[in-house]
Amino acid sequence: MSALIETRGLTRRFGAKTVLDGVDLSIAQGESLCVIGQSGTGKSVLLKCILGLVPPDAGEVLWQGAPLAPRREAFLARFGMLFQGAALFDSLNVWQNVAFRLRQRMPARAAREIAVEKLARVGLPPETAELMPAELSGGMAKRVGLARAIADDPQVIFFDEPTTGLDPIRARAIDALIRGIVTETGATAITITHDMASVRAIGDRVALLAGGRIAWSGPVARMDDAPELAGFLGRPVAQKP
Amino acid sequence: MRAIRAIGRPALRGVRGVGAVALFALRGLTALRPIPARALAVQLVQIGWLSLPVVGLTALFTGAALALQIHSGGARFQASDVVPAIVAIGMVRELGPVLGGLMVAARVASSIAAEIGTMRVTEQIDALVTLSTDPMRWLVTPRLWAAILSVPALVAVGDIIGIMGGWLVGTGSLGFTSARYIADSWAYLETWDVLSGLIKGAFFGFIVALSGCWFGMRCARGAAGVGRATTSAVVAAAIGILAANFALTGLFFR
Numbered sequence: 001m002s003a004l005i006e007t008r009g010l011t012r013r014f015g016a017k018t019v020l021d022g023v024d025l026s027i028a029q030g031e032s033l034c035v036i037g038q039s040g041t042g043k044s045v046l047l048k049c050i051l052g053l054v055p056p057d058a059g060e061v062l063w064q065g066a067p068l069a070p071r072r073e074a075f076l077a078r079f080g081m082l083f084q085g086a087a088l089f090d091s092l093n094v095w096q097n098v099a100f101r102l103r104q105r106m107p108a109r110a111a112r113e114i115a116v117e118k119l120a121r122v123g124l125p126p127e128t129a130e131l132m133p134a135e136l137s138g139g140m141a142k143r144v145g146l147a148r149a150i151a152d153d154p155q156v157i158f159f160d161e162p163t164t165g166l167d168p169i170r171a172r173a174i175d176a177l178i179r180g181i182v183t184e185t186g187a188t189a190i191t192i193t194h195d196m197a198s199v200r201a202i203g204d205r206v207a208l209l210a211g212g213r214i215a216w217s218g219p220v221a222r223m224d225d226a227p228e229l230a231g232f233l234g235r236p237v238a239q240k241p
Numbered sequence: 242m243r244a245i246r247a248i249g250r251p252a253l254r255g256v257r258g259v260g261a262v263a264l265f266a267l268r269g270l271t272a273l274r275p276i277p278a279r280a281l282a283v284q285l286v287q288i289g290w291l292s293l294p295v296v297g298l299t300a301l302f303t304g305a306a307l308a309l310q311i312h313s314g315g316a317r318f319q320a321s322d323v324v325p326a327i328v329a330i331g332m333v334r335e336l337g338p339v340l341g342g343l344m345v346a347a348r349v350a351s352s353i354a355a356e357i358g359t360m361r362v363t364e365q366i367d368a369l370v371t372l373s374t375d376p377m378r379w380l381v382t383p384r385l386w387a388a389i390l391s392v393p394a395l396v397a398v399g400d401i402i403g404i405m406g407g408w409l410v411g412t413g414s415l416g417f418t419s420a421r422y423i424a425d426s427w428a429y430l431e432t433w434d435v436l437s438g439l440i441k442g443a444f445f446g447f448i449v450a451l452s453g454c455w456f457g458m459r460c461a462r463g464a465a466g467v468g469r470a471t472t473s474a475v476v477a478a479a480i481g482i483l484a485a486n487f488a489l490t491g492l493f494f495r
């Protein structure tokens with residue numbers, strides 16, 4: 001598989017602290033990559049550097065083999081994101097949130113129809129459409145955020161801590177939704193998480209971010225055997241015979 | 242060398258800060274394609290219409306108190322008759338725009354900073370970017386223009402209510418007849434007195450919205466960050482209004 005997104009030597013410092021120290025990462029077309037790491041290791045910063053929300057001090061991000069920065073608008077048009085706290089716009093109701101980007105290029109009625117369709121895809125009934133974000137539970141807000149992320153059928157979807165703040169039952173339901181959507185649409189997915197159950201449910205490949213670098217990367221099926229992940233998984237590494 | 246560095250660093254930081262605010266304001270004022278008409282209408286209501294009660298009450302009591310003060314002070318040199326003229330000139334030139342601006346600063350700069358700051362800490366502004374929307378055009382431009390347009394209107398209403406406050410006291414307890422009070426108010430008032438106050442109002446509105454948006458957009462993490470942004474926005478707006486008032490008064494009336 002060819003690389004859809006690559007980071008080369010991505011470096012970001014905050015004051016004296018180097019959070020990202022030359023991160024090299026490659027994500028193939030259609031792949032579901034999970035980036036794991038302890039809290040404060042820079043997982044979300046890595047995501048924001050890829051998006052251009054946080055400018056890197058050094059290094060570059062490539063999209064389809066060419067620098068992403070000059071083509072950021074084109075990239076964002078093919079991109080969806082589920083934020084850690086859903087990041088729904090307080091002043092807009094649910095369908096207006098989901099249809100936010102669609103409203104820029106189609107009439108309200110058509111955008112609302114698509115929004116209701118996407119809400120159904122994430123398991124929310126049509127009557128949810130008129131609710132305000134303040135009226136939603138944490139799990140519902142995540143689902144609405146997910147519906148917004150997939151509203152415009154993106155080529156790439158980022159998930160930032162999709163299960164944080166949810167109870168285990170709701171967390172697994174969100175995992176199942178994400179896996180289903182990624183499989184159905186064939187979208188490339190990048191998930192930032194420290195929830196290993198999510199990694200097993202969502203990911204094809206996992207990358208461990210530690211000390212500002214990618215300390216290990218490999219298929220999810222092999223992560224139990226990786227000594228680099230032993231500390232993170234909180235158990236001894238399986239011994240080879 | 243150390244002394245030069247001690248002066249130079251804060252000076253450079255200050256210049257950089259002023260430059261950053263100026264660029265921010267320029268981007269906010271010019272991000273008009275397409276004109277965010279709906280957001281502008283919402284902000285005209287939020288900033289203008291909803292500030293009317295507080296500005297009106299402030300003007301009413303200020304005009305009334307001013308009438309009492311001028312009457313009492315004027316009596317020392319047999320000039321109690323100037324109450325209507327001084328109230329009118331004082332309200333439209335100074336007190337209407339300045340107190341109106343300060344009341345809008347207290348109500349609006351804090352609310353803009355809190356709203357945008359909360360959007361910043363809950364990643365709603367990042368979400369706007371990922372949805373191919375310029376946060377400046379969506380959040381800052383409508384607030385800046387709504388404040389620039391609505392504060393002069395508030396000042397105009399405040400001027401009228403302030404003069405009415407003086408009229409209430411003048412006719413109720415200072416012995417003026419209604420006709421004489423109104424005639425004296427009009428007789429000494431010039432067009433430029435009113436216009437200068439309205440121009441000041443536009444500047445003050447700009448300062449209020451700019452402070453709220455600037456500190457909101459630069460809000461640090463958490464509830465404490467939003468609190469700090471709100472306080473800073475109100476303090477900066479209030480000082481900005483008083484400094485701008487001094488500069489504009491010097492420009493208009495020297």
